[in-house]
Amino acid sequence: MINRSLFEDTATAFTLKSDSELERAYFLFKMISSEPLVRIGTAATNFALKAHLPVEKLIRATVFDHFCGGVSEEDCLPVIDKLYTEGVSSVLDYSVEGKAEENQFDNALEKILKIIRFCDDREAMPIVVFKPSGFGRFLLYQKKTEGVELTTEEDAEWERIVNRFDVVCKLAKEKDVEVLIDGEESWMQDAADDLVEEMMRRYNKEVTIVYNTLQLYRCDRLDYLKDLHQRAKDSGFKIGMKIVRGAYMEKERERALEKGYDSPICENKKATDDNFNETLKYILNNLKDISVFIGTHNEASCFLAMELMETHNISKEDNNVWFGQLYGMSDHISFNLAAQGYNVAKYIPFGPVKDVMPYLIRRAEENTSVSGQTSRELTLLKAEKRRRKL
Structure with a gap:
């Protein structure tokens, strides 16, 4: 009970x-x-x-x-070690935003590779995270999503983005570190989805290494997951999904209004909650094919996950189910779940104070x-x- x-x-x-x-x-x-x-x-x-x-x-x-957690990986170590004394793992999140130059994308790549190596041999750090726009220009993802033909230079630029994704996922696979790839705005997300799916095909053959993100304030995301699930079964790869409610709601609604298309956002909070919980049920019903990182501060969704795990006889320690909250928030969820034996991780942002x-x-x-x-x-x-x- x-x-x-x-x-x-x-x-x-x-x-x-x-x-x-x-x-x-x-x-x-x-x-x-x-x-x-x-x-x-x-x-x-x-x-x-x-x-x-x-x-x-x-x-x-x-x-x-x-x-x-701090200004650098090393600076975060006391926080990481302290959390792990209570059974809470850490996901280091390099939270420097808004970069647009090739050298900045290369620097972001090196930073993620460094974090993966940093995770190696540290039980407290089984997962890393990055944003697609950290590895390439937002506008290029947008062009790909909209089906706009790329110039020769842009094609070469896109190949560099693909290569950055691949280098990270390959090293993560070698080091047995899971990679969460964040979701962003809907008008660039299709290109990111396709790229993450390609990484899943390459690196999620036996176990789940690569995770995409479903922002479930979008009413189309459960259908997307079901379609992906069919492709995964047909092609023999496993799906990793981080599920969240989402982070760009106002921006999404404003753009839809401005451009005159139907907003992709659920009509209200209840519809978003229902969408999140239905997606959670779908995943836990298909855990042999889909691993999940449940990113939520919502207590009702956590209780639902716990009940479903009990119903389906899913062990609390099963590595295919993780709960996650942001550092500095919802400690009543994180630490109480960890005390019960569930897999729990805190997202720990770090970087120079100004950035x-x-x-x-x-x-x-x-x-x-x-x-x-x-x-x-x-x-x-x-x-x-x-x-x-x-």
Whole structure:
């Protein structure tokens, strides 16, 4: 039987947090719960960084250290080791965004290869992650998705992207490290999907190494998975899927309105939740063919996964099922699941403070828009503070 009060256990949830870290977390989520404060804080931080004001230490001591592991892989090691004492693995996420030059894509490739080697022989780090646009120009993916004919130069550029994907997946296969490839905007995603599928055909023959991402606020994604499943069965390869609700909803809706096409986004939150849960059911019904990384902060979806695993007699330790949450959020889910013996990993963003700020700002804005998430964090932090006082 699933314990329905599992996620109320704040002693387990915050076991790694000192009293001062607990206070900092409470302060940060209190700030994030206020939209005007987030807007002011974002503008002030951007200005201070652009003006080269000495604010990096302040950022590092507050929001950065709460949501990020460090400025480099080595800097993240204390966080990685600490999490693993409670059975929580780590996925290092190099969160530097918005690059567009070939040398920057090559640098991103070298960074991911370095992380894979860094993972080797570290039980606490079985998984790496990268974004397709980290390895090539967004507009090139968009052209491929739209079926626009590429120039000779663009063809050569696309081959370099394919090669970067291949080099990463090949090394990951050699080192037995799983690779999660993030989902992005719908108008470039078809090209990324095709490329990831090709990597699955090459490297997912016996076990699952390569994972694509389904953003399930898109109403077409379950059908895509079913079609992919048929191709995988016909061709003899395994599917890896990270499932998430999604990260570009407003942008997707605005573009659909502007360009005059039907939005690919589910009509409301309930439809998104239903889509996520139906996809989860489909995968756990077909676990011999599809491995899953369940990226969610939604408690109901976690309980559903646990119930389905119990119904289908899927072991908690089965490597084909992972739960994942972001570092600095939903510790009540991560640590309580890990304490029960499930496979759990935290996404740990890292990189130079200035370069990671766009990521941190997006986190703050997302939390502001999902008020239920922030108030849940605050309620649990308050409960743990009360428990420690008693």
